[in-house]
Amino acid sequence: MDDKGFFREIIDIYIQRFDIKENTKRSYGKMLAQFAEFVDGLPNLPTRQDVMAYREQLKSRLRAASVQKHIVVIRGFYRWYYIEGFGPNAAEGVKGMKIESDFKRESLSLEAAIKLLNRAKRYASKSIIGKRDHALIALLLTTGLRTIEVERADVDDISFVDETKVLYIMGKGHDEKDAYVKLSPEVYGLIEEYLIERQDEYKPLFINHTKPYQGTRLRTRMISMVVKEMLRDIGIDDPKYSAHSLRHTAASLALDLGGDLDAA
Structure with missing residues (x-):
C-alpha cells in the first residue's frame, strides 16, 4: 500500500476512536475524506503549506464558518496523527477563519x-x-x-x-x-x-x-x-x-x- 492509501486508513482509525455519535463521525469522516481527495492530488504527503492551500481552496466555495469547521477537524486529526507517531503535524499553526465581530451566540427558547x-x-x-x-x-x-x-x-x-x-x-x-x-x-x-x-x-x-x-x-x-x-x-x-x-x-x-x- 502506498503512503496515501495508508493515510486514508489512518483517517478511518482516527474517526472510529471518537467517543461521539455515529452521525457526528459521518460528518467528521466526510470532511476528512474531502481532505484526503485533496491529498491524492499532491506529489507527496501534505506539508503545512499544503494544508494552508487547502484552506484557500475551501474559502473559494464555502462560508467562513464552514471553512472554520473543516480546519478545526483537520487540526484535531493532525494533533492525534503526531501524538500517535505517524508523522509530523502538518496543520500546526494553521489558522482558521475569522468570524465577523457581530457573530454572537444565541440562547434557546x-x-x-x-x-x-x-x-x-x-x-x-x-x-x-x-x-x-x-x-x-x-x-x-x-x-x-x-x-x-x-x-x-x-x-x-x-x-x-x-x-x-x-x-x-x-x-x-x-x-x-x-x-x-x-x-x-x-x-x-x-x-x-x-x-x-x-x-x-x-x-x-x-x-x-x-x-x-x-x-x-x-x-x-x-x-x-x-x-x-x-x-x-x-x-x-x-x-x-x-x-x-x-x-x-x-x-x-x-x-x-x-x-x-x-x-x-
Whole structure:
C-alpha cells in the first residue's frame, strides 16, 4: 500500500476512536475524506503549506464558518496523527477563519430547551453514553456552567449545603473549587443514574466510554461536540448555537427544570 492509501486508513482509525455519535463521525469522516481527495492530488504527503492551500481552496466555495469547521477537524486529526507517531503535524499553526465581530451566540427558547432535553432523554435509555449526555445537557441548562467548569468537575465535588445537593466548581480565573451551583433533585437524579451505571472509581464526573480513552476526563472539546450533535438532532445546525448557548439559555430563562424535566 502506498503512503496515501495508508493515510486514508489512518483517517478511518482516527474517526472510529471518537467517543461521539455515529452521525457526528459521518460528518467528521466526510470532511476528512474531502481532505484526503485533496491529498491524492499532491506529489507527496501534505506539508503545512499544503494544508494552508487547502484552506484557500475551501474559502473559494464555502462560508467562513464552514471553512472554520473543516480546519478545526483537520487540526484535531493532525494533533492525534503526531501524538500517535505517524508523522509530523502538518496543520500546526494553521489558522482558521475569522468570524465577523457581530457573530454572537444565541440562547434557546424554552420550547427548544425542552425539546433538547427530550432528545437527550431518548438516548439515555440506549447506552451509558446516552445517560452521560442526558445528565450533561441537563446540568448545563439548569446551572449555566461553562464547559471548562464541567470538564474540571469531579465526582467528589458533589456535596450538601443546607440540605441541598450542590456541585463545587473551579470558576474562570480561580485556582480552587471555592464556588458551587445548586443541583435540582431531578438533575442530581440523572447524574446519580449515570454514576451508578458506571460502577467505577474514576475521579472525573464525566468521562469517555470508548477505547482507548475509556475513563479519561471528558474535555471541553468533546462536551461542545456532544451539545452540537444533540442540537443538530433537533434541527438546530447553526454556528450561533453551541454549548455556550446553554449558558446563555440558563441565564435568559432562569430555567429551573425541576418540574418541566418530568414532563420532558
